[in-house]
Amino acid sequence: MNAEFYLFDIDHGQCAAVHLPNGRWCIFDVGSRADFSPIEWIIDQAATNHPRFNPARHKALATAFKFEKATISHLHGDHITESEILFKHLKTESFGLRYTTPDEQLLTDMRDSNSETSLPLVRRFLRLCRERANAIQNHPTNQILPPPAPSSTLPSLASLFAQQLTTPRLPSLRELLAEQSVVPKPSSLPSLMAARLTPPSPLPPVFPPVAAQSTLVIEPNLGVVKIRERGIPLNITRKIEGSSAQSRVNNSSIVSRINAFGSSILLCGDLEGEGWEFVLNSRLPMLQQWRELVSGVDILVAPHHGHRSGFSTTLLSLAKPAVVLVSVKSGDENVDSRYSGDMISGICLDGTDYCCITTRQKGHIKVTIEPPAIGQKGQRSWSFGDVTLG
Numbered sequence: 130m131n132a133e134f135y136l137f138d139i140d141h142g143q144c145a146a147v148h149l150p151n152g153r154w155c156i157f158d159v160g161s162r163a164d165f166s167p168i169e170w171i172i173d174q175a176a177t178n179h180p181r182f183n184p185a186r187h188k189a190l191a192t193a194f195k196f197e198k199a200t201i202s203h204l205h206g207d208h209i210t211e212s213e214i215l216f217k218h219l220k221t222e223s224f225g226l227r228y229t230t231p232d233e234q235l236l237t238d239m240r241d242s243n244s245e246t247s248l249p250l251v252r253r254f255l256r257l258c259r260e261r262a263n264a265i266q267n268h269p270t271n272q273i274l275p276p277p278a279p280s281s282t283l284p285s286l287a288s289l290f291a292q293q294l295t296t297p298r299l300p301s302l303r304e305l306l307a308e309q310s311v312v313p314k315p316s317s318l319p320s321l322m323a324a325r326l327t328p329p330s331p332l333p334p335v336f337p338p339v340a341a342q343s344t345l346v347i348e349p350n351l352g353v354v355k356i357r358e359r360g361i362p363l364n365i366t367r368k369i370e371g372s373s374a375q376s377r378v379n380n381s382s383i384v385s386r387i388n389a390f391g392s393s394i395l396l397c398g399d400l401e402g403e404g405w406e407f408v409l410n411s412r413l414p415m416l417q418q419w420r421e422l423v424s425g426v427d428i429l430v431a432p433h434h435g436h437r438s439g440f441s442t443t444l445l446s447l448a449k450p451a452v453v454l455v456s457v458k459s460g461d462e463n464v465d466s467r468y469s470g471d472m473i474s475g476i477c478l479d480g481t482d483y484c485c486i487t488t489r490q491k492g493h494i495k496v497t498i499e500p501p502a503i504g505q506k507g508q509r510s511w512s513f514g515d516v517t518l519g
Contacts, residue, residue: 132389137167138488141458142207151352153197159211198349201228202398203382206247241374355388380404390507397432405441435464455487493517
């Protein structure tokens with residue numbers, strides 16, 4: 130069975146997905162537009178194509194559908210508009226959701242960089258994360274399994290969650306100060322979020338702790354597809370020169386690399402140019418794997434909607450993509466022309482050469498990757514617009 134990658138046309142924001150050869154789905158950001166919800170379309174497709182489908186069972190199959198994996202690149206409203214639907218279709222018994230757990234400074238930056246219409250979406254997302262943390266802690270699977278022995282090793286992706294994200298919860302102010310060896314005054318403790326993010330409505334209180342050591346962590350079943358992800362540690366993002374609240378949230382983006390049948394796709398979130406240059410030229414040991422992550426890709430989904438603020442010469446020189454895809458709204462003329470320049474090798478589709486393909490021009494973008502012959506890459510085929518939705 131083929132692997133299928135989708136970059137949806139949602140006007141402003143971003144939503145991408147992979148339909149795995151094993152029939153499961155992974156989603157990357159959950160933006161939408163008023164007349165189209167990528168999540169609802171995926172759920173309908175999964176129910177309709179289910180082996181046991183019949184029209185009478187469509188609703189039940191749709192309700193039971195679960196994403197194998199979900200990644201939220203960063204917490205700006207245009208990337209999380211459909212979070213409420215997403216949380217209904219995540220596996221409760223595993224850490225199937227990845228996002229950057231905000232600390233107090235990032236919460237402040239999120240408040241300052243989200244619009245009045247976007248900030249309630251962030252509050253809702255964090256509330257749902259708190260509820261999910263409780264559900265994971267209280268899931269029967271986690272109640273009956275004893276904690277693993279100290280010497281046991283979690284699977285690689287699970288370890289990544291445990292080390293970098295732990296659980297979907299916010300650190301308390303006491304924890305943050307303890308990390309800095311600061312003894313807090315009693316009067317400084319009560320308001321991690323309430324004082325900063327109200328009015329109109331507060332973010333949820335601090336999430337209850339959920340010990341990763343006593344929780345079953347299950348790697349997503351991706352079959353033959355491999356997904357690697359990295360995010361810049363928050364304390365590092367604040368060392369980038371000239372960073373504002375907007376850019377600090379953008380630079381907290383999780384970057385995802387998808388490998389399927391010899392083809393690689395790099396999803397860059399909204400990471401900005403200064404962030405790319407810092408992390409790709411850094412000699413810090415914790416950042417050395419970034420160059421490997423972004424090197425030698427076939428398809429690059431441009432950072433920050435293709436705007437100049439996300440462009441990085443170092444990124445493109447390492448990635449050497451055949452083509453760049455851009456999720457950008459209609460009427461936005463700010464896509465950097467360098468994505469159509471000499472650093473992109475280009476592809477030819479139906480006699481037309483492309484270096485940069487935008488959702489503004491083509492609508493939905495679908496890339497189908499076929500299983501390869503021995504020693505070769507799988508063939509890629511492309512479709513655009515409503516045809517991609519079947």
